[in-house]
Amino acid sequence: MTNHHSETERASLYNSAQSVESQIEALRTGSVPVSVYGLGKMGLPLAAMYAKTTGNVLGADIDSAVVEELNEGHCHVKGEPELPELVAELVSNGALSATTDPLEAAEYGTVHVVIVPTPITAEHEPDLSILDAVTDDIGSGLETGDIVIIECTVPPRTTAERVRPALESASGLSIGEFGLAVCPERTSSGRALRDIRGAYPKVVGGIDAESARVTELVYGELTDADVLRVSDATTAEAVKVFEGLYRDVNIALANELATMAEELGIDVLEAIEVANTQPYCDIHRPGPGVGGHCIPFYPYFVIAPFETPTPLLETARAVNDSMPGFVVEKLGAEFEAEGMALSDASILLLGLTYRPGVEEIRASPSLAIAEQLSAQNALVYGVDPMLESVAEFDLQRLSLPEIEERAFDAVVVVTPHEEFESIQWDELERSSGQLFVLDGRDALDAPAITDAGHRLYTIGVGGDRGV
Numbered sequence: 001m002t003n004h005h006s007e008t009e010r011a012s013l014y015n016s017a018q019s020v021e022s023q024i025e026a027l028r029t030g031s032v033p034v035s036v037y038g039l040g041k042m043g044l045p046l047a048a049m050y051a052k053t054t055g056n057v058l059g060a061d062i063d064s065a066v067v068e069e070l071n072e073g074h075c076h077v078k079g080e081p082e083l084p085e086l087v088a089e090l091v092s093n094g095a096l097s098a099t100t101d102p103l104e105a106a107e108y109g110t111v112h113v114v115i116v117p118t119p120i121t122a123e124h125e126p127d128l129s130i131l132d133a134v135t136d137d138i139g140s141g142l143e144t145g146d147i148v149i150i151e152c153t154v155p156p157r158t159t160a161e162r163v164r165p166a167l168e169s170a171s172g173l174s175i176g177e178f179g180l181a182v183c184p185e186r187t188s189s190g191r192a193l194r195d196i197r198g199a200y201p202k203v204v205g206g207i208d209a210e211s212a213r214v215t216e217l218v219y220g221e222l223t224d225a226d227v228l229r230v231s232d233a234t235t236a237e238a239v240k241v242f243e244g245l246y247r248d249v250n251i252a253l254a255n256e257l258a259t260m261a262e263e264l265g266i267d268v269l270e271a272i273e274v275a276n277t278q279p280y281c282d283i284h285r286p287g288p289g290v291g292g293h294c295i296p297f298y299p300y301f302v303i304a305p306f307e308t309p310t311p312l313l314e315t316a317r318a319v320n321d322s323m324p325g326f327v328v329e330k331l332g333a334e335f336e337a338e339g340m341a342l343s344d345a346s347i348l349l350l351g352l353t354y355r356p357g358v359e360e361i362r363a364s365p366s367l368a369i370a371e372q373l374s375a376q377n378a379l380v381y382g383v384d385p386m387l388e389s390v391a392e393f394d395l396q397r398l399s400l401p402e403i404e405e406r407a408f409d410a411v412v413v414v415t416p417h418e419e420f421e422s423i424q425w426d427e428l429e430r431s432s433g434q435l436f437v438l439d440g441r442d443a444l445d446a447p448a449i450t451d452a453g454h455r456l457y458t459i460g461v462g463g464d465r466g467v
């Protein structure tokens with residue numbers, strides 16, 4: 001990859017002797033080369049925003065298809081408004097390019113932004129191996145005056161106790177010669193550019209004051225929102241993780257309440273909606289499970305690495321992970337009432353990604369639902385307009401038009417993609433008796449289902465919906 005900015009001066013910001021105005025001028029005129037590591041759902045929008053602001057970004061990704069597509073001006077991330085056009089513009093004007101060689105990026109940038117995956121292992125331990133690899137790569141090219149900014153979500157204390165020593169060891173430099181800060185990505189897929197531009201404040205925490213100063217200056221140019229500087233890097237890491245913990249616990253509360261709906265004999269969704277009119281109440285929405293590689297994973301960034309007991313976090317995880325089973329039990333009970341076994345049933349799952357419009361299947365509820373149904377020898381089909389392959393799922397793939405050519409005993413709405421709004425429910429039929437429709441997300445128009453002669457159960461709705 002040729003360096004498209006080799007002719008311009010190469011400025012660094014950490015411990016810069018220039019005035020703040022000159023530093024900002026350098027940042028905005030392409031004199032501060034930025035390297036972004038990880039060009040995925042979050043990294044590509046972030047690299048684009050950096051390139052739009054600085055005009056000088058080299059992205060690094062180990063996936064050659066990602067790099068090739070980007071260097072052709074194409075956007076591989078689906079469902080991000082404005083991103084394809086922005087990427088095309090930035091690549092054509094030389095503000096953004098990419099390499100598969102993180103070492104090249106490490107030599108190129110004086111600002112290094114890390115936004116690579118931070119998953120968990122099958123044993124629910126944080127897996128920071130990718131972060132470690134990138135840290136070592138950056139360390140090998142780190143120079144005095146550089147700054148490294150961790151945007152990926154990591155367990156608290158990771159930057160101070162894992163990333164810092166690794167950078168110092170790989171570079172032979174120390175904090176004070178280079179900077180290190182945390183600015184966690186707080187964006188949601190599907191609205192990434194809007195969020196990064198400034199839907200809500202960016203949070204900055206530095207290993208030292210100069211790192212915090214430089215990172216505050218950089219994000220002050222990147223976002224229109226406030227930049228909130230917190231005490232240190234660990235606090236910034238904790239802010240991000242706490243947001244996710246709050247969400248997982250609150251979804252678990254909604255799910256537990258939803259499982260009580262029939263015994264309560266009410267529409268729990270209605271009760272939640274009205275309870276939330278109280279400003280101190282923000283009960284989330286029940287569903288067939290909690291997916292994605294954020295919310296179901298972040299609790300383990302606190303449960304696993306620390307000694308302090310975390311019973312609430314673990315219970316919330318257990319409640320949310322029980323929801324696919326709740327769906328399967330509901331299906332079994334419905335068929336049992338007809339004297340039919342799940343092993344004789346044909347079941348269609350609508351929506352396999354973890355939420356609508358996002359091409360991500362990690363921890364998707366449909367994975368567990370299909371697995372548990374298949375384990376009981378049910379015949380399981382799945383439809384998802386966002387997915388080319390459904391190899392990870394225990395089911396047979398159907399296209400949306402194909403579902404009206406077959407008969408099912410039940411249809412489960414797991415993830416309500418907008419394409420499903422075109423389904424003609426009166427065209428769906430069961431080989432004999434009433435089709436059973438399980439609406440996991442309160443996404444359906446109930447009269448359209450019941451007018452078509454189907455039986456409808458919505459998670460959280462215990463009795464008949466009020467008049």
Ligand SMILES: NC(=O)c1ccc[n+]([C@@H]2O[C@H](COP(=O)([O-])OP(=O)(O)OC[C@H]3O[C@@H](n4cnc5c(N)ncnc54)[C@H](O)[C@@H]3O)[C@@H](O)[C@H]2O)c1
Binds near residue numbers: 293
């Ligand atoms: N997806 C979200 O909604 C979201 C929101 C906020 C924060 N985050 C956090 O952002 C980080 C990245 O998440 P994402 O959703 O963009 O992941 P992603 O899986 O969409 O993309 C990750 C990218 O990193 C690349 N990569 C993997 N190993 C690499 C390496 N060694 N060097 C360079 N690139 C490498 C992959 O090829 C991929 O393109 C994670 O820490 C995540 O927790 C995600």
Ligand SMILES: CC(=O)N[C@@H]1[C@@H](OP(=O)(O)OP(=O)(O)OC[C@H]2O[C@@H](n3ccc(=O)[nH]c3=O)[C@H](O)[C@@H]2O)O[C@H](CO)[C@@H](O)[C@@H]1O
Binds near residue numbers: 244
């Ligand atoms: C704290 C927070 O908001 N973080 C957001 C979150 O974004 P996300 O893409 O992971 O999506 P979510 O909307 O959190 O959904 C996750 C799963 O929970 C299900 N769900 C959701 C709400 C509900 O009331 N009931 C549910 O059942 C849903 O169906 C899906 O399966 O994490 C990103 C990375 O940290 C953040 O950047 C982003 O801000």
